[in-house]
Amino acid sequence: MRFFAMHILMVSTEYPPMTGGVGRYTSNLTKSLQKLGLEIDVICSDKGNGNFSGISPGNEQNSKILLKIVDEVKPDLVHIQFEPGLYGLMLDTTYPRKSGTHIDLFYIKSKTPIITTFHSLYTLREWMKNAALLKSAGKTGRLGIPARTAVRVWKRFLNYRSFQNLNKEKLQLSREGIVFSNHMYKLLGGGEIIYHGAEPAVAINPGKDEARAFFSLPPQEEDHKIQRIALVLGFKTATKGWDILEKIKMPEGWTMVVNSSKGHYNTEKFELNWDKTLNVIDLQRGYLNDEDLSMLFYASDAVILPYTVSSGSGVMFDALAHGLPFVATDLDFFREFSLQNLGITVQRKPASFSRGLQNLDKNYSEYVEAVNAFKDKLKWNSVAEQHLKLYNKIISR
Secondary structure, three states, rough: OOOOOOEEEOOOOOOOOOOOHHHHHHHHHHHHHHHOOOOEEEEEOOOOOOOOOOOOOOOOOOOOOOOOHHHHOOEHHHHHHHHHHHHEOOOOOOOHHOOEOOOOHHHHHHOOEEEEEEOOOHHHHHHHHHHHOOOOOEEOOOOOOOOOHHHHHHHHHHHHHHHHHHHHHHOOOOEEEEEEOOOHHHHHHOOEEEOOOOOOOOOOOHHHHHHHHOOOOOOOEEOEEEOEEEEEEOOOOOOHOOOHHHHHHOOEEEEEEEEEOOOOOOOOOOOOOOOOOOOOOOOOOOOHHHHHHHHHHHOOOOEEEEEOOOOOOHHHHHHHHOOOEEEEOOOOOHHHHHOOOOOEEEEHHHHHHHHHHHHHHHOOHHHHHHHHHHHHHHHHHHHHHHHHHHHHHHOOO
């Protein structure tokens, strides 16, 4: 592909060695673009290994720092990985129009073209669920709702349009926007659909038994019966819906393998009790490096995604890249991919997930065949080339 020589400033507060999906995505995208010959500089938090640092959720000077760096390095494009909370999302209950982030001023003042990848877009229903999930305290009112929870929910309702407008304003002030699905495209009202990149970090598939031995997991076959593993992976937060895991009765021949970690900015406290749960193995390995993560996917047969809300899922894309179908909550984002026969969506109930695994098992080879036909679309070189085409279009203008 022909392209103009170009210099990109990649912006993400979260970046390795910090733990987090946005940081991991940005790192993989950056490496893939560099392989195509682009010059990429990354600006991130002081805890990340970018070329520049100093921006964070709590820093009110994010925009000024960015403007100064752009003036110094003079990139052709600024590519912002926009997850509002990572730039200090402020919701104003009294004056919702005052809601914003510490990066808004940069969008207004930047003379360098901006591209924005949107990582969070929610329907009103999911936005309100987010509020209800947060732990509450305080006196209970007439309706039996803790007062602080009621205030929080009302605040979220008032600010939903503000949150949507923040995203749409970023799209308007960008030369182009990028989203990971058609569902996100509809919520944003525009942009370019480029799937979340994902591919194995292990060059050769080691095979299930070798991968399972790496984690001391049961072999693929026992007593002449196939033993399948349903993997639950990611940050242990309320939005991931892990509260129902300990109630799921695993079908015969299935074992649930769990591995949780904590994001750099995550302050939620959430514990699980497996005392009464059968056929569950909690690895307790924490945040895995890319190679170990690939080995764990190769050891598994499917992923469970009992999310309460979702505008996207890096875990789902990673699973698909390793040939694994999913069983997920029936949310719009997951439904889009289940309609491509890449997995099954079910009600967010323990019994529904159990039945979902049984149904997946009955037609397992068909789902795997569909996943294997789809996963090439997620390869990082393909994702990088689509970005490059977008960069080219903007610079050629």
